[in-house]
Amino acid sequence: MRFRIEITRRPTISDPEGATAARALRDLGYTGVQGAHVGRVIDLDVDEGTPLESVEEMCERLLANPVIEDYRIVEVE
């Protein structure tokens, strides 16, 4: 089974990678770009029956940084 984990910076945390992407797009002529926010997505393949709580624990312990990041987990398969 597969879980998809989306990890994004918390709204108050600065996002230099997103700011750079937005500026580069405007420099390329895409003047309608207002901003960009960059995060990570992790597709995690685990044994059948793995509970959501276990994936949450993996996020807290290793995959995300709860101090500056939010994460969202969805079961996709």
Added chain:
Amino acid sequence: MRFRIEITRRPTISDPEGATAARALRDLGYTGVQGAHVGRVIDLDVDEGTPLESVEEMCERLLANPVIEDYRIVEVE
């Protein structure tokens, strides 16, 4: 309006970051982890009326590397 862009490596391209995450999780005791695939997610805020085609062009030109990455765009707001 906001588009969400998910960028993942093409299936045949090696993913050392995902492999490292999976191994680290198993080392932490999560033996049910079979594998992990790490990608990026970009939330792009653009002016109302920006066409999907324009966002596709931004992906091709700057945001993704079409040689080794696939991308998927969805309008979220």
